[in-house]
Amino acid sequence: MGIGAVIASISIVTSFLVFGVINDEPELILKPVPNAQESMSPNVILSAIMENGSPILGDINAPITLIEFGDYQCHFCNVHFHNTEHSLLENYINTGKVKLIFKDFTIIGPDSINAAHGAHCANDQEKFWLYHDILYNNWTGENNGWASSDNLLKFAQEIELDIDLWSDCMIEARYSQIINDSSKNARDLGITGTPAFFIVGPDNNITKISGAQPFERFEQIFNLELEKLS
Secondary structure (H helix, E strand, O other): OOOOOOOOOOOOOOOOEEEOOOOOOOOOOEEEOOOOOOOOOHHHHHHHHHOOOOOOEOOOOOOEEEEEEEOOOOHHHHHHHHHHHHHHHHHHHOOOOEEEEEEEOOOOOHHHHHHHHHHHHHHOOOOHHHHHHHHHHOOOOOOOOOOOHHHHHHHHHHOOOOHHHHHHHHHHOOOHHHHHHHHHHHHHOOOOOOOEEEEEOOOOOEEEEEOOOOHHHHHHHHHHHHHOOO
C-alpha cells in the first residue's frame, strides 16, 4: 500500500477574499489573497476549488458550497472535525442551505495518502463520509502509525465494507490521480496548510477561511451569502 504523491507547486493568486486567521481577532477581516495572479480566469479558479473532491454531503441544490482542503493526519483538521463540523451539519448542511465537499491536501506523510485512498475506495461502496468520519474519530497524532495499513483495513471492516472490493481498490491505488490532482489544486490556490476552506456563494462569490476557525466565523459568512437570496 505504498503510494507516492506527486504534487506540483504552481504559484498563482486569485481575487479571493481571505478570512482573518488571527485566533483572537473578534472581527471578520477580508483582504486580497497575497501574490494574486490576475490572469487566472474565474472559471479556472472555480475548477481548482470544486474538482477532484469527495461526493457532496448535503443537498446538491444547496445555494452555498463549502469546500474543505484537509489531511487526515492534520491536528487542526481533527480539531475542526470535533469542534465545528457537527454544528455546520446541524445548522446548515442538514437544513439544505450548504453542501460540503472534502478535498485532499496530503502534506504530512505517506499515511495521509493511504488514508485518503481509504476514503475514496470506500466511496466505491457509497461510504466515503462514513470512512472520512471514522478516520478523524481514530486520530491520535501525526506520523505515529494510527493510519497504518492494518488500521485502515480495520476501519473498513468496522463500517462493513466489502473488504475484497475495498482491498483491490487500495492495492491498485485506484485514486492516485484524483488525490494528486486535489493536492495540486491546493498548491495552485496558494494554500500552505490545513485545514483551508472556500465558501462559494449563490453568485459564485468566493471567500477563503484559513485554519480551524470557530463555528461563528462560518455562520457569519453563510448568513451574508444567504441574505443575497432574499
